[in-house]
Amino acid sequence: MMRRALAVTALTSTLALAAAAAAQDSPDPIKLTLHDWTGQLITTTIMGEVLKEAGNNVEYVQADYLAQFAGLKTGDLDVAMEIWETTGREAMDEATATGQVENLGETGMQAIEEWWYPSYMTDKCPGLPAWEALLEDECAEAFSTPETAPDGRYLGGPVTWGGFDEERIEALDLPFQVIHAGTDAALFAELESAYQRKAPILLWIYAPHWAPIKYEGEWIEFPPYEPACYTDPSWGVNPDMTHDCGKPRGPIWKVAWSGVKDKWPGAYAAIQNFTLSNDEMGEMIAKVDLEGGTVDAVVAEWMDANKDRWSGWIGK
Incomplete structure (x- = not known):
């Protein structure tokens, strides 16, 4: 009976270790996209540095804001940290409808x-x-x-x-x-x-x-x-044309290739947990654009000041 109990315990431990190993993030680099405005560079670099702290391998890839969805669908790109309700919603909805791209929720910023x-x-x-x-x-x-x-x-x-x-x-x-x-x-x-x-x-x-x-x-x-x-052309002040209105307003979203949740489950959860406010972002952009700071320096300062917060994103 003792041997059987030991065997069952060993088997249980082996299965637990196998499950834990399966849940670990892949050592492959997570490719985060960079665009051409300061705030997006800051958002993405914060997320990337937090993922590095969690032990992930991170790669930053320059990509076009709207054209990036082609790469996100195929997994050639993995994560985009800022899709604005104001200009990116149509492209985001088309991509998520394919099942190849997933909306990971709001960043906390309103656009x-x-x-x-x-x-x-x-x-x-x-x-x-x-x-x-x-x-x-x-x-x-x-x-x-x-x-x-x-x-x-x-x-x-x-x-x-x-x-x-x-x-x-x-x-x-x-x-x-x-x-x-x-x-x-x-x-x-x-x-x-x-x-x-x-x-x-x-x-x-x-x-x-x-x-x-x-x-x-x-x-x-x-x-x-x-x-x-x-x-619908019939909507609005011009009955013959679309776009006779203001731009939408609303959240800034995070999106990812649909394979991220299985390949990097820890990173997937951390990205979902990520949140910043408009005021925080405005202050950081000003430090770069007005005060001459670098994105890396501003992000490092934020990381130092918010360690408890981002540690919670990665469960530390």
């Missing part, structure tokens, strides 16, 4: 991405922030530049960000032209220059970010977004 103007432009364009004010010739001229006159100039984000600005201009018959900034840094450098000179500017501003905190201004109030606005 706004919309047309924004500095308050000093109000006198030159009466009626703001209502979008109808942009229809007036005097308003378009107030925001015009030699390259767009007599149309107004709207400074959009990099083309890879999406956002349907051209479609909106056409649907609402706005006398404006979209000029895309080449980079996130160029977008805000132009805002800084214009603001100091009190020069006309209408541009894409997003939150969480330091810009709407540092500068006094307003977002344009377009017709409120509803999903039908992007799919």
Whole structure:
């Protein structure tokens, strides 16, 4: 009987060890995508450094914001830490519907991405922030530049960000032209220059970010977004075209290749646990963009100050 008991105990222990080994994360690198704006670099680097603390092998891969879903579907890319409700929801929903990509929940940050103007432009364009004010010739001229006159100039984000600005201009018959900034840094450098000179500017501003905190201004109030606005031409003020509304607002999401939960179960749980606030992110972006800090230095400072918090994400 003793031998049988010992044999059963040994077998139970062996099975337990095998189950534990099966649940361990793969030694293969988890590929986290990097994009072209400071906040996303910070979010992704925090997650990557936390996963390293858990013993994971991490690889950062530069990828296009929307085109990355092709790689996430195949497992060539593993995790994307910022999919904005404002611009990425359609691509995310298409990818998750295939079953090859999984939504891992909200990051805790709430997204706004919309047309924004500095308050000093109000006198030159009466009626703001209502979008109808942009229809007036005097308003378009107030925001015009030699390259767009007599149309107004709207400074959009990099083309890879999406956002349907051209479609909106056409649907609402706005006398404006979209000029895309080449980079996130160029977008805000132009805002800084214009603001100091009190020069006309209408541009894409997003939150969480330091810009709407540092500068006094307003977002344009377009017709409120509803999903039908992007799919049903009969919805909205233009019965013949879609996109005659503002951009959606809402959470910033985390997504992953559907194989992550089986290949890296510990990392999978940690990514689900990850959360940051808008205020935290705005402060960190400001340290990089305004104070000259590096992403790595700002992330290291956050890690030092929040050890108990991120340790909970990885169950330590």
